[in-house]
Amino acid sequence: MHHFTYRDGALHCEDVPLAAIAAAVGTPVYVYSTATLTRHWTVFTGALKDAGLDASVHFATKANGNMAVLRTLADLGAGADVVSGGELFAAMHAGIPASRIVFSGVGKTRDELAYALDQGVFQINVESEPELRLLDAVAREKGVQAPIAIRVNPDVEAGTHEKITTGKLDNKFGIAWTQAHALYRLAADLPGIAVKAIAMHIGSQIADLAPFAAAFRRMRDLLAILRADGIEIERLDIGGGLGVPYDREGDPTPMPPADYAKVIRQELGDLGCKLLLEPGRLITANAGVLLTKVIYRKEGATRTFVIVDAGMNDLVRPAMYDAFHAIAPVREPAAGAATELVDVVGPICESSDIFAKQRSLPRLEADDLLVLRTAGAYGAAMSNSYNGRPLVPEVLVNGDQYAVVRRRPTWEELVTLESLAPWQG
Structure with missing residues (x-):
């Protein structure tokens, strides 16, 4: 059992709309109940x-x-x-x-x-x-x-x-x-x-x-x-x-x-x-989702790609273990809405940066929000900053309250542990 449900057409974590978290914190972001x-x-x-x-x-x-x-x-x-x-x-x-x-x-x-x-x-x-x-x-x-x-x-x-x-x-x-x-x-x-x-x-x-x-x-x-x-x-x-x-x-x-x-x-x-x-x-697995936003809808020669702002550096399980994560839109589809087969992929410069192949989903466009479910275990814990991408923030929800419990680092913080060699000036 988990506490991620649709209310009035919008996916909530407990009593908090996920769209509100995305607007305040940005995406991608892990959300825990x-x-x-x-x-x-x-x-x-x-x-x-x-x-x-x-x-x-x-x-x-x-x-x-x-x-x-x-x-x-x-x-x-x-x-x-x-x-x-x-x-x-x-x-x-x-x-x-x-x-x-x-x-x-x-x-x-x-x-x-x-x-x-x-x-x-x-x-x-x-x-x-x-x-x-x-x-x-x-x-x-x-x-x-x-x-x-x-x-x-x-x-x-x-x-x-x-x-x-x-x-x-x-x-x-x-x-x-x-x-x-x-x-x-x-x-x-x-x-x-x-x-x-x-x-x-x-x-x-x-x-x-x-x-x-x-x-x-x-x-x-x-x-x-x-x-x-x-x-x-x-x-x-x-x-x-x-x-x-x-x-x-x-x-x-x-x-x-x-x-x-x-x-x-x-x-x-x-x-x-x-x-x-x-x-x-x-x-923890079903206590967390990875909330992400569609960047582009790309019509390829043989398939349609939905490119989201989360990548394999944020959730490596599909690339590492061929793991399956259910994917759901934050805006509830209308009853009987048409679906299509799409590949949901991230922005990482790796062919393995794929969350789902030929997954049946409602038509998705840029700026639509999605969640990858069952992401509360081995998600953020295995994330990294590959491709110069800051670690994903994490949010904890409790009833109608939420708090950022790990903030998103800045680009400047990505290099704070590094330094030039003495001879490099």
């Missing part, structure tokens, strides 16, 4: 509670790291799952205490590990033996023990896009589950390490519960082996990955959180471990 963020968080955490699970939820900040979005979730009791020192800093700056933060990621540096220990993060998810040994050394230098999980790769096919699957043996993430026991034995003997948990995460945008169940069973088996070896495990970090609807015809319908919670309960609920979950896309 507080009501949708709150609902998604409440439905997900409520499903876990209704299933009787002892669980804490840590939002995957890589999906959307906007400070106001993080504060909204922090106020709802969210923890955070971070994958860099910068994300750790941002999460704490937004009001999420380090005691509710899990530090994941396959390539943590010495400085990042030291920073995480100094801040007192809840858990560090280790992904290799070299990382484990480095963390042990850093922790001993500081006279502390690092609370860790080892991320186990269960070799489960998640049935999702190859670029967002993370639980196969040929993925870079985690330790092969067949090697995990030996690494846990090493960890238990290291003085700077406090073994707390087993971690896993098998991918993103997963629409079938079977891969989760298979991965959970692998985790259950490993837990039994570790306990038999005298290695106590307090908690199980089962990651995220539950899919969301992008409204493409023929796509499988993602499972609701209540069904997901039932599988967790069935596979892991009797083990006496606290559970950690790290949803990202599920919370």
